[in-house]
Amino acid sequence: MKTKKYVLLLVLLTTFSCSKQNHFSEFIEFPxxxxxxxxxxxxxxxxxxxxxxxxxxxLLFSHVYGYQFNSIPIVFEINNPDGTTxxxxxxxxxxxxxxxxxxxxxxxxxxxxYTFKSNIKLQKGTYKITVSHNFNGPFLPNVIGxxxxxDAIK
Numbered sequence: 001m002k003t004k005k006y007v008l009l010l011v012l013l014t015t016f017s018c019s020k021q022n023h024f025s026e027f028i029e030f031p032x033x034x035x036x037x038x039x040x041x042x043x044x045x046x047x048x049x050x051x052x053x054x055x056x057x058x059l060l061f062s063h064v065y066g067y068q069f070n071s072i073p074i075v076f077e078i079n080n081p082d083g084t085t086x087x088x089x090x091x092x093x094x095x096x097x098x099x100x101x102x103x104x105x106x107x108x109x110x111x112x113x114y115t116f117k118s119n120i121k122l123q124k125g126t127y128k129i130t131v132s133h134n135f136n137g138p139f140l141p142n143v144i145g146x147x148x149x150x151d152a153i154k
Contacts, residue, residue, distance in 0.1 A: 027147030035139040041132040042146040057117035060147035073134040081125020
């Protein structure tokens with residue numbers, strides 16, 4: 001019984017002491033075959049109204065437990081409100097050196113939260129971020145979905 005109380009207390013403290021405020025979050029699931037086709041770019045659009053805060057921008061990556069790849073080449077194309085475009089190429093690391101999943105896994109689903117822009121100023125306006133992958137093949141298997149999250153930092 002005491003263990004349950006401590007776990008509940010820990011969850012509540014974590015929830016309320018968090019210094020981030022969710023500004024935008026969207027998640028797109030893939031069809032039943034859990035394949036992310038090479039040509040299937042996912043686009044997320046969000047608005048920034050407060051340019052006095054700093055933000056974290058993260059990719060949400062959900063995959064089947066026991067993923068067969070240690071990393072995945074991901075490409076982010078960011079269209080800023082001022083019309084400029086930035087391209088970021090990252091190796092999304094799925095497993096550590098010992099082969100352990102880096103995401104939070106429950107049952108046969110693992111969710112990985114990867115921050116690719118950290119503690120940055122964003123100007124007011126509309127942002128469009130397109131996410132794709134450069135996997136060597138026609139599709140990336142065992143992907144449940146991807147998403148984008150933007151958190152304002154207090």
